[in-house]
Amino acid sequence: MREKMKNLRDVTSNILENMFFMYEETTPDQYDQTYKYCAFINNPSLKVRIIVGEKLGSLLCKNFLGTDEVNENDILDVLKEITNMIVGNYVGKYMKDFHKNIPVPCSVYLPKEYNPDSFEHDILFYECLPLCLVMED
Amino acid sequence: MSLSILIADDSSSMRKVLKKAVSMCGIANVRFLEANNGLEALEIAKNEWVDLIFTDINMPEMDGLTFIDKMHQMGLLSQTPIIIITSETREDELNSLRNTRAYDVITKPFRAEEINKHLLNIFGEEIFNAGEDEEFEGCDF
Numbered sequence: 001m002r003e004k005m006k007n008l009r010d011v012t013s014n015i016l017e018n019m020f021f022m023y024e025e026t027t028p029d030q031y032d033q034t035y036k037y038c039a040f041i042n043n044p045s046l047k048v049r050i051i052v053g054e055k056l057g058s059l060l061c062k063n064f065l066g067t068d069e070v071n072e073n074d075i076l077d078v079l080k081e082i083t084n085m086i087v088g089n090y091v092g093k094y095m096k097d098f099h100k101n102i103p104v105p106c107s108v109y110l111p112k113e114y115n116p117d118s119f120e121h122d123i124l125f126y127e128c129l130p131l132c133l134v135m136e137d
Numbered sequence: 138m139s140l141s142i143l144i145a146d147d148s149s150s151m152r153k154v155l156k157k158a159v160s161m162c163g164i165a166n167v168r169f170l171e172a173n174n175g176l177e178a179l180e181i182a183k184n185e186w187v188d189l190i191f192t193d194i195n196m197p198e199m200d201g202l203t204f205i206d207k208m209h210q211m212g213l214l215s216q217t218p219i220i221i222i223t224s225e226t227r228e229d230e231l232n233s234l235r236n237t238r239a240y241d242v243i244t245k246p247f248r249a250e251e252i253n254k255h256l257l258n259i260f261g262e263e264i265f266n267a268g269e270d271e272e273f274e275g276c277d278f
Contacts, residue, residue: 064154074149074150087224089224
């Protein structure tokens with residue numbers, strides 16, 4: 001699972017760098033651990049969740065669309081698109097035996113008290129804001 | 138020269154990004170038509186002149202592959218090239234997509250130059266009014 005998380009992390013980092021001009025940073029001393037948006041793929045062989053807070057969700061959306069005016073529907077849509085790209089690239093690179101259709105991502109709002117600690121996860125940081133990757137077997 | 142480009146994708150963000158990528162290519166007059174799915178795209182293609190279509194694959198109501206097949210059955214493919222935009226990267230799946238009647242396949246993430254290259258190949262240089270110093274290189278989507 002550790003290797004799978006590392007691979008997922010690498011794919012995510014590449015996508016955000018190449019498509020969003022966002023470069024991963026080291027873990028800050030402190031950061032806001034409140035998450036608000038989640039996009040996910042749920043397939044028996046592949047369960048991935050991309051989780052961000054309000055600020056990073058907005059930043060990703062603004063970078064992707066090239067505009068400062070975004071709303072929450074835009075944010076959720078962009079997050080689904082990010083998840084789509086991450087999963088598509090991850091499957092193409094690391095799951096060559098996966099012969100099923102890749103499910104279309106869904107998105108949800110998270111409750112304020114949401115905590116990813118009970119799942120296998122990794123956190124990337126962009127402008128001191130966390131992007132949480134969750135992967136389940 | 139003006140172009141009419143249809144974008145079929147259930148993601149409004151992706152439609153915006155494609156419009157932006159095309160606009161950055163420096164074509165003077167582009168009319169964008171948008172569809173949420175293959176069924177809407179088919180209705181538009183039946184009733185409007187369309188020079189080029191970008192289509193996603195996974196869409197509700199009618200997916201991209203069915204849309205391409207219907208366009209072929211209606212005799213519309215001969216006049217309108219279709220480019221598939223996909224996040225699929227598995228080689229066998231990509232080969233399947235390339236073996237459809239689509240003009241070409243672009244995988245995500247893609248660079249604006251890829252869009253520019255396809256427009257140039259399909260329509261030739263005269264559609265561009267960009268000067269040599271217009272910058273779009275280095276822009277990724």
